[in-house]
Amino acid sequence: MSQFQMGDMVFAAEDLFNEPVEDTGESAIPGVNPGALLTAVGTRGVVVNTGHAEAAPGVEIYLVRFESGADGTLEEPIGCLSEELSAEPERFDKA
Secondary structure: OOOOOOOOEEEEOOOEEOOOOOOOOOOOOOOOOOOOEEEOOOOEEEEEEEEEEOOEEEEEEEEEEEEEOOOOEEOOOEEEOHHHEEOOHHHOOOO
């Protein structure tokens, strides 16, 4: 069973960056510079879908829309691994 389900509120457990494609160095997300910060640690989001990596069927991927700005606008979804997410907001040190 998945650690997170569709509709679950989650938090970024670490800063998430647009990692460049290993073979080419190009952006993994079109229109976003390679290495750009996608969301900061502690940012709240919602799981909108779950799936598995084609190259590694045992690896679960969570599609998450994280909030941006004070109004809680949801950004475009990004794929996250379970270790990049947390269900607990208080575990993050805001210092």
